[in-house]
Amino acid sequence: MPTDQLDPIATAKRRKRRRRLSTVVSYAILTLGALVVLFPIYMGVVDSLLTPVQIGSTPPYFFPPTPQFHAYADAFSQGHLGHYIVNSVIQTLEIVVGSVITAVLAAYAFATFSFPLKRTLWTIVLATLLIPFEVTIVTNYKTIQSLHLLGTMWALTIPFMVSAVGIFLLRQAFLGVAVEMREAAVLDGCGPMRYLWRVALPLVRPQIAAFVVIATLGAWNQYLWPLLLTSNDESHRTLQIGLKTLNAGTFQSLGVVLAGAVIAAVPMLVLMVVFNKQLVRSLTGGAVK
Amino acid sequence: MKPMNVIKSIAGTAVLASSAVVVSAASSLPASAASVNAAACATSALTNASGKVHITFYEATAGANLTEIQKLVTAFNNSQNKVVVQDINQPGGYVATWNAYTLSGGNGANVIMDDMFNTQAHVDSQLTLPIADCIAATGFKTSDYLPKTIVQQTIGGQVQALPYSMSAPVLYYNKQAFAAAHLAPLSMTKPITIAQMVADAKALKNAGYSDGMSLKNDPWWLQIWNGMANQYFVNNQNGRAGRATAATFNNASSLSLLTQLQTMTKGGYAKEFSATGTGLAAYDNLFDISSNKSGMSIDTSAALGTIAGYLPMFKNVTLGVAPLPQISASDKGGVQPGGNALSISSKNTTAENAASWAFIQYLESAENLATWDAATGYVPITTAEAKTSTISKLWSKHPEYKVAYTAVSTGTANNATVGPDLGNFNQVSTDIGNALAHLLTDNAATPSSVIANAQSAATADIQSYNASIN
Numbered sequence: 025m026p027t028d029q030l031d032p033i034a035t036a037k038r039r040k041r042r043r044r045l046s047t048v049v050s051y052a053i054l055t056l057g058a059l060v061v062l063f064p065i066y067m068g069v070v071d072s073l074l075t076p077v078q079i080g081s082t083p084p085y086f087f088p089p090t091p092q093f094h095a096y097a098d099a100f101s102q103g104h105l106g107h108y109i110v111n112s113v114i115q116t117l118e119i120v121v122g123s124v125i126t127a128v129l130a131a132y133a134f135a136t137f138s139f140p141l142k143r144t145l146w147t148i149v150l151a152t153l154l155i156p157f158e159v160t161i162v163t164n165y166k167t168i169q170s171l172h173l174l175g176t177m178w179a180l181t182i183p184f185m186v187s188a189v190g191i192f193l194l195r196q197a198f199l200g201v202a203v204e205m206r207e208a209a210v211l212d213g214c215g216p217m218r219y220l221w222r223v224a225l226p227l228v229r230p231q232i233a234a235f236v237v238i239a240t241l242g243a244w245n246q247y248l249w250p251l252l253l254t255s256n257d258e259s260h261r262t263l264q265i266g267l268k269t270l271n272a273g274t275f276q277s278l279g280v281v282l283a284g285a286v287i288a289a290v291p292m293l294v295l296m297v298v299f300n301k302q303l304v305r306s307l308t309g310g311a312v313k
Numbered sequence: 314m315k316p317m318n319v320i321k322s323i324a325g326t327a328v329l330a331s332s333a334v335v336v337s338a339a340s341s342l343p344a345s346a347a348s349v350n351a352a353a354c355a356t357s358a359l360t361n362a363s364g365k366v367h368i369t370f371y372e373a374t375a376g377a378n379l380t381e382i383q384k385l386v387t388a389f390n391n392s393q394n395k396v397v398v399q400d401i402n403q404p405g406g407y408v409a410t411w412n413a414y415t416l417s418g419g420n421g422a423n424v425i426m427d428d429m430f431n432t433q434a435h436v437d438s439q440l441t442l443p444i445a446d447c448i449a450a451t452g453f454k455t456s457d458y459l460p461k462t463i464v465q466q467t468i469g470g471q472v473q474a475l476p477y478s479m480s481a482p483v484l485y486y487n488k489q490a491f492a493a494a495h496l497a498p499l500s501m502t503k504p505i506t507i508a509q510m511v512a513d514a515k516a517l518k519n520a521g522y523s524d525g526m527s528l529k530n531d532p533w534w535l536q537i538w539n540g541m542a543n544q545y546f547v548n549n550q551n552g553r554a555g556r557a558t559a560a561t562f563n564n565a566s567s568l569s570l571l572t573q574l575q576t577m578t579k580g581g582y583a584k585e586f587s588a589t590g591t592g593l594a595a596y597d598n599l600f601d602i603s604s605n606k607s608g609m610s611i612d613t614s615a616a617l618g619t620i621a622g623y624l625p626m627f628k629n630v631t632l633g634v635a636p637l638p639q640i641s642a643s644d645k646g647g648v649q650p651g652g653n654a655l656s657i658s659s660k661n662t663t664a665e666n667a668a669s670w671a672f673i674q675y676l677e678s679a680e681n682l683a684t685w686d687a688a689t690g691y692v693p694i695t696t697a698e699a700k701t702s703t704i705s706k707l708w709s710k711h712p713e714y715k716v717a718y719t720a721v722s723t724g725t726a727n728n729a730t731v732g733p734d735l736g737n738f739n740q741v742s743t744d745i746g747n748a749l750a751h752l753l754t755d756n757a758a759t760p761s762s763v764i765a766n767a768q769s770a771a772t773a774d775i776q777s778y779n780a781s782i783n
Contacts, residue, residue: 077626080596082604165416251405255413256369256421258401268404269375277376 065289072096072282079278095279096287099270103284108266111177112244115262118181119243120236127190127235132220134191135198136206152188158248165252175257180250184243190235197231198224234302237295244292263288349471352663354447359667365397366668368423368661373403373410377618381688389675396668398424407431407653408739415440419660424669429654432466432473433552433736437782441656445471447670457695460726462650468553468734474654475673477682478691480615481648481717482534484510484638485599487624488631490608494520499635501716507573510609510638511582517608518582525582527598527610528574530753532588532745533651534611534637535562535570540730541639541646542566547741547775552734556779560741560771563764566640571752571760578753585753586610588746603627611637613651614717618690621711634713636720647724648717649732652691692718737778744770 071079072095073088099105133139134146164183173179201224209219225232247264254261270277270284296303359366374382379402386400403410407428414421419440427435435441444466448455455463455472462476484505488498494516499505505513510526518525536546544566547557577583584607586598598610603624612620617634624630637648655676657669675681679695683703686693692714693699699718708715724730735741748767752758 076623080600080603080623080627082600082606162416251409252413252416255371255403255410256401256417261404265404269379269402 068282068289069286072279072286074279076278092279095283098280099284099287102280103266103270105263105266105284105287108261108263109287111260112263114177115180115246115250116240116243118177119184120239122181122185123187123190123239124232124236126186127194128220128225128232130186130191131194131198132224134195135201136216136224149188149191153192157183161249161252164249168253174253175260177260179253180246180260180262181243183249184246187235187239189238193231193235193238194228197228201227230302233299237299237303240295241292349443349449350446351449353442354450354657354666354670355663356451356667356671358663359395359671362395362664362668365395366664367397367399368665368668368672369421370398370400370424370426370672371403371410371414371422372400372426373406374426375402375404378689381685385676385681385685388681389672392675393671396671398672419658423658423661423665424672425656425658426477426653427474427656428738429462429465429474429476429650429652430732430735430738432654432656433468433734433738435656436468436473437736440659441473442659442661442666443469443471443473444475444655444657444673445473447657447666447673448472450667451670451674453674457697459650459694459696459721461647461721461724461731462694464726464728465650465731466654474656475677476650476652476654476694477677478615478685478689479650479652479694479717479721480613480691481650481721482531482537482611482637483614483617483716483720484609484611484635485602485620485624486609486633486635487602487629488633489629490517490520490522490602490605491633494522494608498633501635501712502719504636504720505638506642507570507638507640511573511577513609514577514582515580520608522606522608524584524601524607526577526584527586527601527607528577528583528753529586529588529598529611530746530749531611532742532749535567535745535749536732537637537649538570538640539564539566540649540732541637541644541724542641543644543646543727543729545729546733547735547771550728551732553728557733557735557775558772558779559775560768562745562771563768567764568760570640571749571764574749575752575756575758575760579756583753585750587750599624603630605629614692615652615690617714617717621713632713634716636716645724646730647722648720649730650692650721690714692721735775735778736782737774740774740778741771744774 067084067086070085070088073091073093074085075092078085078088130149134142134149168174168179168182173182205223205227206219209223214222245264246262250260250262250265254265267281267284267288270281370386372379372382383400386398390397401422403413405413410425411427411431411434414425415438419438425441436443447453455475458476459479462479463472466472466474466476484499486499491498491513494513496513496516514525539546539562544562544564545551546560546562548559548561549555549557551557574583578585584601586601587594590597598607598612599620601607602610621632624632655673657666657673661669676685677695679697679701680703682694682698683701685691686698687703687707693704698704733741745767748763748770752760752763
């Protein structure tokens with residue numbers, strides 16, 4: 025047997041070298057993955073700052089020689105992006121607030137109380153996760169129509185104010201709260217709603233934050249439903265729909281279209297950076313009991 | 314299929330299902346023409362209306378086209394005091410516009426601009442009024458329209474929608490590339506054959522243009538090439554002598570065409586491009602020309618304004634435009650028109666019908682058509698429009714704008730040359746687009762099996778659609 029295998033210092037050094045190599049390889053792969061993801065976004069920003077001829081040039085420009093910032097101003101002035109952004113913000117806020125409230129209440133009930141048909145109802149909630157929204161789009165449209173909500177912002181938001189994902193995520197979070205906490209609260213005279221508000225909610229705040237991020241991403245990027253609902257209602261069109269009107273079909277306007285796309289992506293990029301931890305937590309939530 | 318396409322497909326199917334609900338007796342179609350009901354569009358209803366009649370107009374234009382249509386709507390509103398048109402632009406394109414209109418039960422709009430090839434769906438839905446009613450009510454003459462456009466919009470013996478914007482595919486090429494490959498400039502009136510196009514692509518490749526030709530996999534062209542060869546694309550005379558029940562494009566002409574197209578991609582002197590690209594990807598075939606990789610491409614004439622404004626920015630490009638090549642030199646069908654047509658809602662009151670028709674007539678006056686086409690790149694649709702000073706000046710200065718007009722004007726207007734009449738046209742087009750993409754990217758694919766499979770898929774979709782509306 026070689027002597028260095030018996031030498032603990034040599035073994036530790038070898039392990040350290042292996043760990044370092046493993047770290048370097050991991051980071052190299054992660055860096056490569058990040059580049060693959062970020063490169064198209066970077067090129068979108070670069071293209072939005074190029075002239076039409078530069079956009080179509082080969083080899084492509086990887087940096088704008090003389091940035092054409094006017095495309096961003098044009099996106100706002102020609103495309104009325106300011107109006108669409110306001111609509112998107114209102115729509116997103118309504119959906120997020122509404123879906124958080126309903127998810128908290130439903131998840132709390134499923135996690136805490138016993139009631140008839142609880143298992144059946146829970147199965148139904150989970151089953152809705154398997155149904156794409158597009159399948160229910162006609163029924164939802166007819167419902168909104170019969171409620172005379174067409175032409176209002178509520179039409180864009182009501183169908184999304186209940187989220188099975190949110191209920192699932194928060195139920196798991198409430199189940200993680202020790203039963204003893206509730207028993208102690210009840211002994212101290214706490215009612216169910218007071219317990220929810222004072223004890224349970226503060227404990228599941230991280231999961232709520234994670235759900236807020238997911239709901240915001242979903243609401244902001246909606247396309248099909250707002251497109252359909254605002255067919256007769258230009259005043260409530262959202263940013264994603266407004267971007268389509270920038271699609272001028274001319275090369276001269278390609279920079280404006282790309283500028284619009286960058287503008288639409290910025291709020292979500294900021295959200296991703298700021299709430300990165302919450303988003304990761306939401307994706308791994310429930311993985312470990 | 315891409316995930317987004319799957320979602321669109323699901324959504325489209327859902328909307329189709331909803332539209333099927335409103336269909337009752339539209340199944341056995343047309344040939345025996347329903348009688349024209351001129352009273353439905355009586356102009357007296359507009360004259361007698363108290364106050365102004367407000368109507369809504371759905372259109373799916375974008376950019377410069379949107380600006381122009383808005384100008385025309387404003388001009389119409391200012392030109393008279395009986396009708397007020399509200400233009401509501403639909404950013405989702407024709408399919409989304411029709412879906413929105415269908416979901417509204419025909420109440421969303423009074424006038425709708427839609428794809429020329431979607432008119433059978435209008436008839437099946439019973440949500441649009443046969444425009445023949447208004448034509449009869451006012452004695453409007455359609456004899457001045459290019460015959461193919463009227464034959465194309467005639468279903469059940471009645472003109473269902475009035476053709477508005479017309480385009481046709483043309484061959485765009487770089488004259489400098491042709492010169493470098495020792496090829497003569499192409500004629501602007503006489504189409505070359507596909508065989509000649511293949512030879513030219515090969516010459517371009519040999520001259521250093523590495524891709525030879527940029528070839529989009531557009532399903533529209535297969536149906537046009539069939540029409541040029543006087544072949545029916547679907548049975549029952551392209552669905553115009555009775556409802557189509559099967560696709561029939563698996564014929565010698567298609568086989569010859571696909572074999573030659575695949576020869577180009579296999580030999581490396583044509584590069585395949587997606588016909589469904591959006592944003593920058595929609596222009597990849599043109600970027601291929603501007604970057605000196607290819608010397609020619611086929612694209613719609615509706616893009617001529619865009620292309621003519623862009624490609625010449627590059628010093629290495631001198632734009633040339635030629636008619637769409639044909640499979641055989643003996644093909645006499647000419648090119649079939651594409652574009653859009655204007656329909657009127659069947660849910661209108663008589664006054665709204667008359668107001669809608671007044672608006673359509675305004676848009677379709679020779680001068681206004683000329684203004685629209687000159688601003689957008691579409692092709693004149695009536696001979697009167699073609700004779701206006703606006704179009705004369707345009708053609709005199711830019712003769713390439715006349716190429717598509719000449720190509721559509723050429724050949725007989727009959728059920729074969731005007732293309733298929735299908736209620737689920739988009740679905741069938743998707744089948745063909747998928748087949749073309751497969752053929753042009755997989756060298757192991759054989760043209761005979763690709764065309765046979767595409768025909769089977771299209772037939773299954775046609776039969777499924779027919780069953781749904783029954």
